[in-house]
Amino acid sequence: MSAQDNTFHGWVCNGKGQPLEWRELSLKKFEDDDLEIDVTHCGICGSDIHTLDSGWGSTNYPCVVGHEIVGVVTKLGKNVTEFKVGDRVGIGAQCDSCGECHECKNGHENICRTGMTTTYDGRWKCGDKTYGGYADKWRGNKNFVFKIPDDMSNELASTFFCAGVTTYWPLKNHGVNEQSHIGVIGLGGLGHFTVMWAKAMGAKVTVFSSSDRKREDAFVLGADDYVVSSDSEAVLARDRQLSHLVCTSFGNNFDWLQFLSMLEPNGVFIMAANPETPLSNIPAGILLMRQISIVGTAIGSPKTIRKMLEFAAEKNVKPWIEKYPMEKVVDAIQDLRDNKARYRYVLQRN
Numbered sequence: 001m002s003a004q005d006n007t008f009h010g011w012v013c014n015g016k017g018q019p020l021e022w023r024e025l026s027l028k029k030f031e032d033d034d035l036e037i038d039v040t041h042c043g044i045c046g047s048d049i050h051t052l053d054s055g056w057g058s059t060n061y062p063c064v065v066g067h068e069i070v071g072v073v074t075k076l077g078k079n080v081t082e083f084k085v086g087d088r089v090g091i092g093a094q095c096d097s098c099g100e101c102h103e104c105k106n107g108h109e110n111i112c113r114t115g116m117t118t119t120y121d122g123r124w125k126c127g128d129k130t131y132g133g134y135a136d137k138w139r140g141n142k143n144f145v146f147k148i149p150d151d152m153s154n155e156l157a158s159t160f161f162c163a164g165v166t167t168y169w170p171l172k173n174h175g176v177n178e179q180s181h182i183g184v185i186g187l188g189g190l191g192h193f194t195v196m197w198a199k200a201m202g203a204k205v206t207v208f209s210s211s212d213r214k215r216e217d218a219f220v221l222g223a224d225d226y227v228v229s230s231d232s233e234a235v236l237a238r239d240r241q242l243s244h245l246v247c248t249s250f251g252n253n254f255d256w257l258q259f260l261s262m263l264e265p266n267g268v269f270i271m272a273a274n275p276e277t278p279l280s281n282i283p284a285g286i287l288l289m290r291q292i293s294i295v296g297t298a299i300g301s302p303k304t305i306r307k308m309l310e311f312a313a314e315k316n317v318k319p320w321i322e323k324y325p326m327e328k329v330v331d332a333i334q335d336l337r338d339n340k341a342r343y344r345y346v347l348q349r350n
Contacts, residue, residue, distance in 0.1 A: 006030070010064035010135030011329050016054045020134075020330060025064065027139045028128040035083055035142050036075035037091075041158040042133035043068030044324075044332055044345040046189065047093065047274075051121050052333075055276045059121055060129070066347070067093040067119040069133030070148065070158040080142045088148040092161030093299050095119045095130055095140045109143075110301045134329055134347060146305055149313040159189075159319045159344040160312060162299065167193040167246065168308045169300035170270045171201060176244060178202035183242040183262060185229070186249025187214045187221075190272050192320060192343040194246050195221045200315040206238065208259075210251075217342070221320075229258075240264045250275045260286050269294045323348045 006027050011020040030036070048065035050056045069091040073083050083089065096117035097109040104112050117124065119140075120132035130140075148157045167190050176182060180203040184194045187209050198205045199222035206225040207218040215226045227234045235258055242262045250273040260269060260283070269292060271279075286292060300308065311317070320343045324332040332345045 008131070008135050008137035008139075010131060011326075012062045012064055013052050013059075014062050016052075016059070016061075020333075022327075025062070025131060026128070027137065028124050028130070029126050030075075030077065030139060031126065032077040032079040033142050034077045034139055035073055035080050035089075035145060036137060036139040037069075037071035037089060037145075038074050039069060039071040039133050039135055039138055040349055041070045041154045042066040042135075042326075042347045043158040043162065044329075044336055044341075044347060045093075045162050046336070047162065048132075048134075049333065049337065050274075050276065056274070063121050064131040064134055065120050066133030066135070067091070068158045068161040068163070069119070069138050070154045070161075071133075071138065074137075075139075077142070083142065083145065083147070088154060088157075089145050090148055090157050090161050091119060091133070091138060091140065091145055092165060092305060093119055095122070095144050096124060099143075107301055107303050110299050110304075116298075134326070136349065144302060146302070146309060149309055152309070152313055155321060155323060155346050155348060156318060157309075158346050159193075159321060160309065161305070163189045163193050163344060164312070164319070165300035165305050165308050166190060166272055166297055167248070168197050168311070169304050170246070170272065170295065170297040171197050171203075171244070172304075172307075173297075174244060174268050174270065174295070176201045176203050180204070180243045181206070181241060183208060183238075183245040183259075184223075185245065185247045185259065186273070187218055187343075188249060188339075189341060189344045190248035191246075192217070192221055194248060194272070195223050196317050196319070199223075200311070200317055206242070208235075232258075235262065238262045242267060244268045244270060246270045246272055248272050252277065256282050257286065260290075260292055263290065263292050265290045265292075267292050271296050319344050321346050325350055 097112035101113035122130040182198040
């Protein structure tokens, strides 16, 4: 195998605040459980920016981000029988786990006890660094690679592997159905997915946003109600109306009491956002008196991701995307920083 066969080109960040540059890096060691793909599309996620900026802790630079990767299989390890060369596949935010702990053995690899291996800014078991999909190739473990449904395009599929599963899994896990009334805080990449999933599950949906500018979008997506969160009278009028409240946008002055008051007894507050600052000022009284649960969501297991893709194909769930050529990644990231996305950006290799 030539040296070129073990390299890829990607948009590399060499340090916090430094510009991305397209250059060559080494792929991981090719092992029997691995496959390799030519990347066709990669979704852009807020996680990418947090990592580029060392917002969630110190990033191990150089780093290539992107964990909503879709492409075409070009190479198979000898243990890989569930895929063939030419298959369209996707990879999400997790690329490996220990496989030995209680969680992994019981189908919860996404909460692996030893820590899931992240698709970028992580380490493979062999010691090599993990690199993401702002690139021309990806190589990794077959157990965290997923076939794209035949009637789903690569560009749409690329948004499901982080934003999609992060919002699908908690709704499914916490029993959302036709009797549910879901509140969605924030109508962004995660929020717009949450609206579509909840409606596909038969629920009623109310969107809470900081302004009126996304009202029309919310109703086109299927929402039943829209509330500007600063309108205290409108919020008060929805006291105890919600069975679930999904937080996809969390500001520094988050009013916990305001939002928790809209949950009915035994309601569930689902934290889908991952702010860089700790949660604080949560009022214990309302949690106790209404038996409210505050829960988190960590992407989803491989089994969950497969079920999500099947459900999305069955229910014709289609995220709203805007495409950028891979070479325009700097523009796309800046537009995401400027909150211009409606609602997921996708990089496409020409």
